[in-house]
Amino acid sequence: MQHRVPVAIVGAGPAGLLLGHILRAHGVDFVLVEHRSRDHVLSRIRAGVLEQASVDVLDRYGLAERLHTDGLVHGGIHLQVEGRRTHIDFEDLVGRTVTVYGQQRVVEDLMARHDELGSAVFYGASDVTPSGVDGDAPRLEFRHDGEDHVVQADFVIGTDGYHGVCRGLIPTEILDVAERSYDAAWLGILADVAPSTDELIYALHPDGFGMHSMRSPTVSRLYLQVDPTDDIANWSDERIWAALQERLGTAGWTLTEGPITEKSITPMRSSVASTLAYGRLFLAGDAGHIVPPTGAKGLNAAIADVAMLGEALAAANGGSDGLLASYSRRALERQWKIQYFSQWMTDMLHTPGAETPEGERPFRYRSRVGQLAYVTGSRHAQQTLAEQYTGLAIE
Template structure:
């Protein structure tokens, strides 16, 4: 079956779904394809912290009602190290910017519901997705739908929002790839227990990094640093809580425990592919870049990408002007690299690096002393705290 649309979108994560919504508001037609089921997309656990700009965009386009009702507004984070816990107050350092804890799964649910209600073309459980003719003004998106019907969709542009393992990025020739793999991973859990903190806690510990986050007033999200080759079956609930108590423990404060409903291990890596555009194929979100979750940047970078991309595609396809499309990659990569730096900064400052990563135990101790010095600088210097707060709370969207 051969059909036609203005923009073909690959991937029903936040990037693809938000792009389809932004384009529809400007009268641009699109077809979105996703190889997973709707249920899978709405259940996969990912990020949970929205920057001020991401929140304002979702409200502006009419998708913020449930987020406003159910999301948790935070005014900063806690940094814990060397037996101390310090609060970094974002509004006082950034001119009023705050954060909202609202899980990516909930953002995806909102976007899918809004898309289906508006009659957007959403195809789940597709297979054999491919792109071709991206060097022409009529690129083609092909796929087989859930009923086994083969489709060829002639497009004016294709947006690759299909994540790190998708088909879009490999279609771009002569990519420059920059990457770093960190010598640790995060073991993350969801626990049915009210959070023991009002705002996120980032803990530097001799036993390894730990973080206390949340998904709601009744569900806690917690992480501990583990070796990247750890097996999830080796981590019993008892062992996880023991390590969380050890790493997050603080005088006068109690970590409440509860039933663990989900656990997973996520490797830590940074990855940037450039350019983010070739011909009429544009990359957005994890298809082009990945950052470790320490800086809470992944979802927010995807939002920034598609805002830039939506504006560029509207200008190209509606107004017939290519200036924003030609500048798309450079515009996005400026923010991507700044976020990559900040994610590296937070990761390097807070995690315990394996002794074997260094030439000697003395070098390992030197690294740890530097981390404590950096943390102490952040909590004692207004300039250093402002730098962290401005980067974490996010910069204005392009």
């Protein structure tokens, strides 16, 4: 089957799905191809905090109806160090909020709207092969339900993640990747129990980082810092709850336990590609950059990318390519600010890992205690945190 559209999108995660809606809102046709099954895409458990800026984007394109009905609006977070908990009031500090709404639900909403509109979205495609992005006639070939498809497009967009096929189209002599690995990982659980907190708790404890988040009024999401080489088999439910009780505990507060329905260990790393553009290829989301989860920026960064890219593609389709020519620069300038914040939050809230020399660990740990004491005691420092946590402006 032959297709001719202005834009071919590879990857139907939240970035690709949202980009499709933005293009449709501007009257730009597209084909969206995903090599995973629809059920697999829906099953991936990811971020659960949306910046105010991200909510604004979804609102702008009429995609936030269920978010506003079911999302949990939070006006701040709690920072805790060695049992002392301080509330950081975003509304008072910067007049903004965040919304707890799982990435799975964002994907469900975007998929449902594409279904209503009859968008050309292909799940479970094989042999997905973009080509010709360095010339004037990009192509995207794939096989779906036993039929071969060829898409002729003006632009190919890679929203297919770090290991996707699109990023590999950029020659190695052009693409540099700046990366950092962290000597900590997150053990995350989902539990069928009502949250024990009104807003997220980020805690530094001598045993390691602990975090209490949530997915709904009846489902809690909690995290523990562990070594990246640890095995989830080493963590029984009883051990997990005991560690959470220890790290999150504070006077006058109780952590309620419940059945754990999912648990896994996720390493942390940072990665930024030197460019998000090559010829008629453009990258967005995890295809171009990855952040550690501490600052809740991964999904939000992807939304910001496609908000900028969608507008730029629409302008280019109308004959004005200035926004598209500057997309990579603008997106990366914003991304490096996000990387700074995510790294800052991660370093501040985690104990030194096994790679830290034994003699340096007490100093590094106490300096992080001091850093948290400064942040929780300074309105100016809290404003900086609040501004970045609730979301930087999207051009």
